[in-house]
Amino acid sequence: MSEARLNVTSARHQPLNCLLSLKVGSTFLRNLIYVLDHNETYSQVEKEFPTGLRNRELTKAELAQEVSFYVVRDPVMRFFSLYFDKVVGKPENHFEWIIEKLKAHRVFHEGPDLSLSQHRDNCMSLLGFLRVRVRGRTKAPINPHWNKQIIRVAKAIEFGLHPLMLENLETQLLQIADGRIEGLERAAKMVKSRNRSPRPLPPEDILTREMHEKICALYPEDIQLYDLVKTGWEVLGRPPEIKI
Amino acid sequence: MAKNNSSSRGPGQRQLRVGESIRRILSDIFARGELHDPELAHVSITVGEVRMSPDLSIATVYVLPLGGENAEEVSRALARNKGELRHLVTKELNIRFSPDLRFLPDLTFDQMAETERLLNLDAVKRDLAKPDEPE
Numbered sequence: 001m002s003e004a005r006l007n008v009t010s011a012r013h014q015p016l017n018c019l020l021s022l023k024v025g026s027t028f029l030r031n032l033i034y035v036l037d038h039n040e041t042y043s044q045v046e047k048e049f050p051t052g053l054r055n056r057e058l059t060k061a062e063l064a065q066e067v068s069f070y071v072v073r074d075p076v077m078r079f080f081s082l083y084f085d086k087v088v089g090k091p092e093n094h095f096e097w098i099i100e101k102l103k104a105h106r107v108f109h110e111g112p113d114l115s116l117s118q119h120r121d122n123c124m125s126l127l128g129f130l131r132v133r134v135r136g137r138t139k140a141p142i143n144p145h146w147n148k149q150i151i152r153v154a155k156a157i158e159f160g161l162h163p164l165m166l167e168n169l170e171t172q173l174l175q176i177a178d179g180r181i182e183g184l185e186r187a188a189k190m191v192k193s194r195n196r197s198p199r200p201l202p203p204e205d206i207l208t209r210e211m212h213e214k215i216c217a218l219y220p221e222d223i224q225l226y227d228l229v230k231t232g233w234e235v236l237g238r239p240p241e242i243k244i
Numbered sequence: 245m246a247k248n249n250s251s252s253r254g255p256g257q258r259q260l261r262v263g264e265s266i267r268r269i270l271s272d273i274f275a276r277g278e279l280h281d282p283e284l285a286h287v288s289i290t291v292g293e294v295r296m297s298p299d300l301s302i303a304t305v306y307v308l309p310l311g312g313e314n315a316e317e318v319s320r321a322l323a324r325n326k327g328e329l330r331h332l333v334t335k336e337l338n339i340r341f342s343p344d345l346r347f348l349p350d351l352t353f354d355q356m357a358e359t360e361r362l363l364n365l366d367a368v369k370r371d372l373a374k375p376d377e378p379e
Contacts, residue, residue, distance in 0.1 A: 150311065224290045224310050235275040243288045244310050
């Protein structure tokens with residue numbers, strides 16, 4: 001029987017591998033790998049993320065020899081990223097079909113200057129929409145933009161990849177690379193800013209206790225995973241070993 | 245995350261403060277892998293909540309392995325190691341007493357399983373399907 005392998009996105013000339021998850025820094029990482037591969041940024045518009053990056057299927061032992069990682073994000077912040085990116089914000093990024101469904105079946109406010117309470121209404125509507133979908137209540141496959149992080153990274157955990165946190169991604173990546181990735185720091189600087197959608201209001205202001213509870217109920221394993229990774233980094237000062 | 249509180253009267257500020265301190269200390273101990281019980285070697289454990297008795301003599305610790313499986317077994321394994329854990333907690337905790345540690349599975353996932361069961365009832369499914377039909 002052949003040895004199990006994990007499909008990862010890799011740099012072409014450097015020992016760097018990652019498992020990308022949507023709404024968890026994947027555009028930043030794609031751009032970073034593109035810079036490492038080509039020594040130039042993908043385009044002037046970083047929002048257009050590069051495709052055609054190298055994918056490899058590696059064994060656990062091969063992954064352990066190189067800089068191999070996955071990224072986790074606070075599920076609350078990931079929810080707001082979805083809201084600001086796909087529901088409000090730049091129209092070119094919208095998932096129009098979600099907006100249509102929210103308008104048809106739930107409360108949804110549109111416009112450039114929404115109030116705090118209107119954003120809260122929209123977020124509660126989006127959570128209602130996600131509740132049906134994250135729990136697989138529709139025939140459609142669960143969209144990776146809102147599927148649980150744990151489902152995406154379970155294999156990465158099994159294969160022993162290092163867990164990094166989105167909020168400290170560059171620092172933590174430089175630490176685990178430990179000088180093995182030539183030009184990594186420079187590449188990170190070249191990918192100047194994260195792919196961040198405009199935020200008319202800080203998520204912390206929009207978030208209510210009820211909203212927080214709903215996000216926790218929707219993503220309990222992701223809350224656990226994030227807590228383990230965050231505590232691990234804080235306590236150990238290095239990537240913790242996550243076991244599942 | 246955990247909500248294991250069934251008492252009608254809420255805990256006092258000191259209970260909450262000590263409980264949160266113990267939760268943090270235990271999380272750190274688990275992160276450092278300071279326990280050497282083989283049954284705990286292959287599991288990542290989160291501490292959802294620590295509830296203190298009014299006299300602070302008993303700490304009920306709600307724990308859950310990542311993903312929620314085998315919570316009972318993990319609680320029992322932690323109970324086997326409670327002497328060592330109590331020693332480590334007391335060392336870190338700047339208080340005069342040494343609370344007894346009692347480990348229980350975090351009920352959040354059980355409640356979620358119950359929610360899942362309810363969601364699977366045909367009547368509930370029909371109701372849930374109404375607002376958002378499959379695209």
